[in-house]
Amino acid sequence: MKEYFFDLWQDIKKNKGAITGLLFVLLFIILAILAPLISAYAPDQVIEGALRLPPGSHFQNYFFVLGTDDIGRDLWSRLLYGARVSLLVGLSVVFLSASLGTTLGLLSGYFGGWLDRIITRLMDFIMALPSVLFAIVIVAVLGPGLLNAILAVSIVALPNFTRLIRAQVLAEKNRPYVQAAQLYGASPLRILFKEILPNCIAPLIVQASLGFSDGVLNCAALGFLGLGAQAPTPEWGTMLSDARSFIETSPWMVNAPGICILVVVLSFNLFGDGLRDALDPRLKNRG
Amino acid sequence: MSLLSVKNLSKSYVTKKLAGKSEERKVLNNVQFELAENKILGIVGESGCGKSTLAKVLTRLEDFQSGEITLCGQNLREIPQKELTHLIQMVFQDPYQSLNPRKKAWEIIADPLIVVKNTPRLEAKKMALAMMAKVGLLPELGERYPHQFSGGQRQRIGIARALMLKPKVLILDEPVSALDVSIQAQVLNLLLDLQKEFGLSMIFISHDLSVVKHISDETLVLYFGEVVEHGPSEQVFSNPQHTYTKTLLESAP
Amino acid sequence: MLLEIEKLSVQFKTESGNLIALRDISFSLAEGEILGVVGESGSGKSVSNLALMGLLPDNALIQTKSVKFQNQNLALNSQKQLRPLRGKKIAMIFQDPMTALNPSLTVGYQLRETLQTHLELTKKEASRKAISLLERVGITSAEERLKVYPFELSGGMAQRVMIAMSISCNPKLLIADEPTTALDVTIQKQILDLLIDLQKENKMSMILVSHDLALVKKYSQRIQVMYAGEIIETGPTDQVIKHPHHPYTFGLLKARPSAHTGKSKEHLYAIPGTVPSLRARPSGCQFHPRCDRSTEVCVKINPDISASEPSFACHHPLESL
Helix, strand or coil: HHHHHHHHHHHCCCHHHHHHHHHHHHHHHHHHCCHHHHHHCCCCCCCCCCCCCCEEEEECEEEECCCCCCCCCCHHHHHHHHHHHHHHHHHHHHHHHHHHHHHHHHHHHHHCCCHHHHHHHEEEEEEEEHHHHHHHHHHHHHHHCHHHHHHHHHHHHHHHHHHHHHHHHHHCCCCCCHHHHHHCCCCHHHHHHHHHHHHHHHHHHHHHHHHHHHHHHHHHHHCCCCCCCCCCCCHHHHHHHHHHHHHCHHHHHHHHHHHHHHHHHHHHHHHHHHHHHHHHHHHHHCC | EEEEEEEEEEEEEECHHHHHCCCEEEEEEEEEEEECCCEEEEECCCCCCCCCHHHHHHHCCCCCEEEEEECCCCEEHHHHHHHHHHHHEECCCCCCCCCCCCHHHHHHEEEEEEEHCCCCCCHHHHHHHHHHCCCHHHHHHHCCHHHHHHHHHHHHHHHHHCCCCCCCCEEECCCCCCCHHHHHHHHHHHHHHHHHHCEEEEEEEEHHHHHHHHCCCEEEEEEEEEEEEEEEEEHHCCCCHHHHHHHHHHHHH | EEEEEEEEEEEEEECCCCEEEEEEEEECCCCCCCEEEECCCCCCCCHHHHHHHHCCCCCCCEEEEEEEEEEEEEECCCCHCCCCCCCCCEEEEEEHHHHHHHCCCHHHHHHHHHHHHHHCCCHHHHHHHHHHHHHHCCCCCCHHHHHCCCCCCCCHHHHHHHHHHCCCCCCCCEEEEEECCCCCCHHHHHHHHHHHHHHHHCCCEEEEECHHHHHHHCCCCCEEEEECCCCEEEECCCCCCHHHCHHHHHHHHHCCCCCCCCCCHHHHHCCCCCCCCCCCEEEECCCCHHHCCCCCHHHHHCCCCCCCCCCCCCCCCCCCC
16 A cells, blocks of 8 residues: 555656645645644734735734735734635535545445435436535525535535445446455445445545535635625635625735635645546556 | 256346337256266356356356256255355456455455454454465465456465355356466466365366366356256267367367 | 568666567568467567557657568658558458447448558449458358448457458458457357468468467467567477477477367466566576576576577577477
8 A cells, every 4th residue: 555655646746736736735734724823813803993904014013914804804814714714614525525425325336226316316406506506505594604504515515426436336346356245245335345445545535635625615605605604704705705895995805815715726626636647547557 | 965956047137128128138048967076067158158147146146037056955045145155155257357456465365254254353364374375375475465466366366265265166257268378277276286175166167178178077068058068078078969069179279 | 581570679668667578579471471479468479560560659669670571671660661551561450359440430431441541442342342351251241231330240240340351452461469369269260260261362471479379389380489578489380389499388388288188187287487577577588487497597698599490599498309
């Protein structure tokens, strides 16, 4: 296994996009973790009078690297704490949708029959609606809030995992090694989780890294629409939405969270794609 | 006494066609044979003759429509799964597809023990490594993954896995077809040695006449799901009765 | 001589260094001769043919001293020189006919296309020629078969179509690379008999590549045994089979049981070990790790193949009896 990952790393290293993506991903994670240490102020600290100051402003004995927002909060600090929120959102979305989606995919691929039909139809239904629209519907039912937004976005992301794993299981379950396990009496659950699942891990990792960026983006979209994180949570989408009306007079308020979302989503996508390229030949000739 | 007896075995596949029509295709038709203890029965036939289906039916991977199969005096359909695993095991054709690529060699070999007998992992590993030595693999290689082995070595792993539960009957479905000539001989020799050591009965399925002639005591020729010839190998190969057997023999280089 | 190849080497460039697939292969082929090439996986038995057809992948490095086809010098690196020969003078049949035919085009379309590429024919003439070709390779009701897609054919039929395609321009050399490995025994014989018939009728030369020594023995006049990218023994088929000099040839002959003779259930002569991979080639003689006759000299020096007959590459050959 060790040498497998070593080879994988060698392949990824050659892909400039993937490495750039990975660097930004790491930077994003480090900043999110260190937010309390490197932020200048608390994210919800209102400094009276320091309204919509441009980046690099001094105000009394305060200094604002990226300026302040419309009620006098430091943008740099809010962005850092926003990274924490995004990290949390991304991780929970991936965790929820991957674990549930994988389980559904395994069951529907392996057992087939009516179970498969129900699960596939359900996934078809989710995919038939535009993802953000469907997420909005779910949040509208559950009520706005970060937790519900995460839940909604996870449900929207389910089909990606379920379909991926189902296809993989269908391909694997007829291979002789699975038949061999049946012959010595391994139970269906053992076959699913011990024989088949380890062979689905590679595409699952790729999908997870792409799912992360989808999760972040969709949650930001919900926040932007006022359905996600509620003030004063420093969530990038919500910040973007709050700053919208000041786009002409104070463009930095819009630019900063916008660029953050862009960079994080882009770098996860780049890394995920690179990972897929590196894993693909391995998938083909692993024999 | 015969270990395995197959009487009037028939099986057909039903394929659904367009517009609700379905088509029935007979793959095994009135197949009949017996396997005695300590004997090797060779089954020869060309693609589509039903020889692989027969292997799946005998190992209960697939069901059959009519006929009767008796294994060690019990009706095959009624043997509990746990018991069946001790009676019959199989070696597959493709050594590349029949081993889980994500498991180490010893794990693959030890798994039957862990699953069926609940043997503790460490003990199962010890026994797996001992079995590796028996099939001619260095036990040091136990920590490797299947892709690090050559085709012949992989087939040895497959054989070791099948022998872990000490089955009475071993079914081999084209076990050497995917191997190089010089490796084929090694595996055939190994099979003959193991047969003696474990007192195994084998059903050796192949399209390759020369290999079947070499290894089997009795030979059965399948043609479109029917047994067209069955007898002691010497006799079948030196004095074939059925025209199809004659054609097969003439075609072999 | 129709084909003369002198010192052909092929390497594949990879990130972990160059892999030697063929090392200094020399052989020649007379007109109307059938040369059988035998070897196990990784022996390089297909590589020389692919090089001749210009079908090696881009990362292949081809080096030759000289290659002559019909007494003309040929540069194997030049697609420009090879393209006009390919299909017209040199044709090839592959192992798996099902993948060698395009699944989404009819048999007739593919046959006509081949004919019209090399010969100036109208569509009608091409169709007529296609029908007569199919009839020649033993396909009944040929006219209807033209409209059929490859998946509707059996393996044997598909291989017959491939053969019809390959002989369509009366090539001088036909390369058959494991032409029957994917087919049943009874079909195998029919296909090989057909190939031999056509070879005689059109006075073609043929290179028959196979892993099966028994098959090559039956159908070839000369034989060439390959191991780890080298020719280790070559000569007239009868002689090589009767008096093999190289221990590997001897081992191959002994390792394979026969459907016609021999006692059963006895131990076969088995060559120990495995074929070396391209990545881990041994020093000296490529066969020495598996050879029971090897000595110190075998570990150090890779023997050259003797120029005069009997031709073999071994320090300690088996004596002729």
